[in-house]
Amino acid sequence: MQLDGLLFFPLTPFTPTGEIAPEVLGQHVTAGVDAGAGGVFAACGTGEYHALGLSEYEQVVRTAVASVDGRVPVVAGAGGPLPHAQECVRRAGAAGADAILLMPPYLVNGAEEGLLEYIRQVAAASRCPIIIYQRNNARFTPESVVRLAREPSIVGFKDGLGDIEQMQRIVLAVRNVIGEEFLFFNGLPTAEMSMPAYKAAGVPLYSSAAFAFVPEVAMRFHTALHAGDDATVRRLLTEFYRPLAELRDTVPGYAVALVKAGARLRGLDAGGVRAPLTDPNPEHEAALERLIAAGLRTVQE
Template sequence: MTVAFTGVLFFPVTPFDERGALESGLAREHVAAGLANGAGGVFPACGTGEFHALSVEESVAMTRVAVEEAAGSVPVVPGAGGTLPHAVELAARAADAGADALLLLPPYLVAGPADGLERYVTAVAEASPLPLIVYHRGTAQYSSALMRRLAADPRIIGFKDGTGDVARTQEIVSVVREVRDDFAFFNGLLTAEASQAAYRGIGVPLYSSAAFAMAPEIARAYYDAYVAEDEQRRLGILRDFYLPLVALRDETPGFGVSLVKAGLRLQGVPVGGVRPPLSDPDPRQEQELGRILKRGVELAAELA
C-alpha cells in the first residue's frame, strides 16, 4: 500500500454555522481554496478540524467534501481514533467515502501497554482497506520496538510525531528504515514549521501545516524556501511570522486550532468558533493575530 505525499499538507478547519452545526457549503469552499493554493494532500477532520468535537456523521461529511473536491488529484487522509468502536466505524466509513488513507489519532483517555496499543492499531487496520498513519502523541506512545513490528505490516504506511521527543523519533526512523524504505514520516507538532528544520535533519521531511488553512500564501512561501534550502528566506518567514504566531498560540491551551479559525474569520470567511473545550481568542488576541497575519502576507509578497 503506497500513498505519495508531496507539497504542503493541508489540514482544513471544520466550519460551523450560527447554530453551531456543520456548514457543508463553506467546508467545500474552504477545501477548494486550499487545493487551488497548491495543497499536496488534504487531512479533513483531524486535529485542526476539531476531530475531538465531531460526530461520526460530521467527520464522514468532511471526508466526502474533501474527496469530491480533490477528485483524485491529491491524497485525502481523514482522522480516526478515540474509543475503539468510534475509530473502527470511522475507518470503515472513510473507505466508503473514498478516502486514500487514515491518520490514526490516539485512543480515548487511557494509555495502555505496547501490546494493547498494537491491538488497537490492528483492530482499526482490519476494519478498513485503507492504509494507516499512526500518530505518536498523548495516549498513543509508540516505542521503537513497537514501530518495528508495525512497520512490518504493509497496512501501516507512516508515523507522525506529536511529542517533540526528537531522540525517540530519530530512533524510530532508524529502526523502521531497517524494515522498509517506503515508510512516510511526518512532523505533527503544533505550528510544525517552527520545528521542521530540526525534523528534516533526523529524516522526517513531511509536516502538518495548520497555518496553510488560514494563510496559504505564507505557508507556501515557507515551504518553497524549505524545499529550496534557502535559509535566509526560511528564517525570515520563521522570525517575522511563525515565531510571533507561536508566542500567541502559547498564551492559551488549544490555540493551535482556535487561532486558525480566528484567522479565517478575520479574512471574512465565516467558519464559526471552536467547540468546547476549546475557546476562541479575545479581542486583544485577535488584534495581535491580525497584525501577525498582515506582516506574514507582506513578507510572502516580498519574497514572491
C-alpha cells in the same frame, strides 16, 4: 499511497447555529488544493475531530473527497474509543478517503502491546491504509514502530511529541528494515518551528496549520525549506511563526482556535470552535490580525 508537498489540514466550518457548513468546507478545501496543497487531511485535529458526531464526520470526509476531486490524496482522522474509531474508518472508506490518520485511544494509558493491538484492530476494520499519530498517550519505541511498519496496512508515522533524538532512532530503525517507502511526518503544533530539525532527521513531511489561513506564507516557507534557502526560512520563523507560536501558547486550545480565527479574518465564514475549545478574545484576535499582515508583507517583499 504517495504524499508529497505541503499537507493541508482544513478546518471544519460551523454555521451560527452550530451545524456543519458543507458549502463553506468545500470552498475551503478547493482553495487549499488550488493554492498548492499536496494532501488534504480532513476531520483531523485542526478539523475538530474530537467535536464531531459520526454523521457529521462522514459529511466532512465526503465533502473533502468531492472537493478534491482526485487531485491529491484525502486522509481522514480517526481515534478515540476502539468501536468509535472502527466505525469512523469504515465510514471514511465508504466516503472515498485514501488513508486514515489514527490518533490516540481515548484517555487511558495501556501497555505497549495493548496500544499495538488497538492499532491492529482499527486497521482490520479499515479498507484504507493507516498513518499512526504519536502523541499524548500513544507513544512508541523504535522496535514497536518497526513491528507496525511490517504490517501492509500501516504506511506512515506522524510525530506529535517533539523528541527529536527518539524520532531519529525511529526513522533509522524503520529505514534499515523497511526502506524508503514508509512515510514520516512532523505533527507538532506550528510545525514550521521545528521543521529544520525534523528535515535533518529524515522527516520531510509536516502538517501546516498556517496553510489554512495564510497559504501564501506557508507555501513560501515550504519552498524555502526544501530549496535550502536558510535566510528566508529564518526570516519567516522570526517575523511570523515564532510570534504565532507564542500567541498559540497563551491559551489551551489555541492551536485550533487561532487557525479558525485567522481563516475568518481572511474572509472564510468558518464560524467558531466547539466546546471545550474557546474562540480567541478580542485582544488576541487583534494580535493575530497584525501577525497575518506581517506575514503577508514578508512574502510580498
